[in-house]
Amino acid sequence: MTTRILCVADGGITPAMMSALKELESYDAEVTIVEDSQMTSMAEITDRMGVIERAGIDAAPTCPELLANCAEADVIVVHVASVNREVIDAAPNLKLVCVLRGGYENADVEYLKSKGIRLTNAPWRSANAVADFTVGMMIAENKNIARSHHFLKEGKWVKRYPNQPFIRDMRKCTVGLVGFGFIGSRVAKRLSGFECRVVVFDPYVDAKEIEAHGVDVADSLESLLEASDFVSLHMRISSDTHHMIDAEALRRMKPTAYLVNTARADLVDEEALVDALRGHRIGGAAIDVYAEEPIGTDHPYLSLDNVTLVSHLAGTSADTMQTSVEIGYEDLEAYLKGEELINRRA
Template structure:
């Protein structure tokens, strides 16, 4: 029996990129590639990601090309197009769903579970790039790199910054990583190279895993926040992590600490963060 694979391209994973899946036809599969034309650009794709993360999969528009083509698909592969309940119910032969990104917010996990259909994703896809960016943000803020550039472009020669009293080498900083999965572990590896003291709170990582990274576990988020010069978030969004950085937890941070969030926006209560910044907390 031929395995029918339906792939949905968009403005980031383009049809030409998705065409790499055609190699599976050498193994006897039948590969069909359609395109979600509502997400023709990278901006469209990132806007859709944000919509789904904020408001859930049901807030996203249906993908007509996916709905119209999924009836006999054995496998559905998407990037950001929604594998929603409508698609799952229509795809009577569906045996596997795949999302080509770290997050799985654009798949209805409950509806898939009801049918016993496994869902796979690509958790390492952007891990190195995000880890690089995370450490870059730490250095840029600590050393005022972007701030200095902006002032120089404005014709201003600044010799004293608001963080002047606590500009430090990274080797003298304690960095707290909230989560050391695919991205957090790579951030840890980079920071160990800077000779930073790296601590972590991750209830899903074993003591052996943390020890292998050469970093220190702490017993609670509260411990991490009170000790860290940088707090870097690397958790998935869930009921347990939604607004984990709120008025109470932000109040535990050092007044001189930096909060770096290269994970999901809703980990942080933005109103509470704005208040903490406005009050110089």
């Protein structure tokens, strides 16, 4: 029996990229590609995912092209289009949903489970891009790269900065990684070349698995904060991790330490971080994600001299979207061959 696969392309994962999934037709599959008319640019995609992460899947509208074409689909493949109750109820033959993102917030996981419908995602699609970027942010903040660039554009030749007394060689530093999944582990691998000490806190990963990467394991978040010259965040948002970096956590950091967040804005209490930076109670911060995006022209971050700010760019890479399709292809191929799914989430 032919397996009908409906793919929803958008401005991130384009129809041309999705066309690689047509090769699955060699497994007696019929692959149809439609395009999400609501998500034609990366700005729209970023905004949509911000809405879903903050307010849940029901806060996002249903993709009309998905809804109009899903009635006979056995498999639905999406990037940011929502696979919500409306879509699931309209697809009585649905057996598998494949979300080509690192997260899967745009799928109603519990409702899929209740229907016995399986779910996969592309968990490490941007891991290399974010890992590269994270190390770059550490160096940029420590070495004042962005600040110097900014001053030179203004015609100013600046040689001294607020962190002058503690600009460090990376090999002399301890880097604390909060989270050791696909991204955190890759950051550790990159840092090995800098000869710095890496210490990890992740209560969801076995300590022996972490140690196998040649890094140290912190017995608590508090001990990591107290020991680190850089604290880099790589956790997902949950009730346990929301504002895990709050005023108390910031008080535990060294006054010369830098906080790096290329993960999720809500891991950090922004108000508490602004207060700590304004009071120079930590050395500085490098931030890629914000509670509201884009940030307003009156955001307090913009008045600080000890923070490097970028506009949610960590996962940006010409390779990320194509990698998503490659990861999805592997799971879809396994499904069609009756094999175990590699990245199953439900």
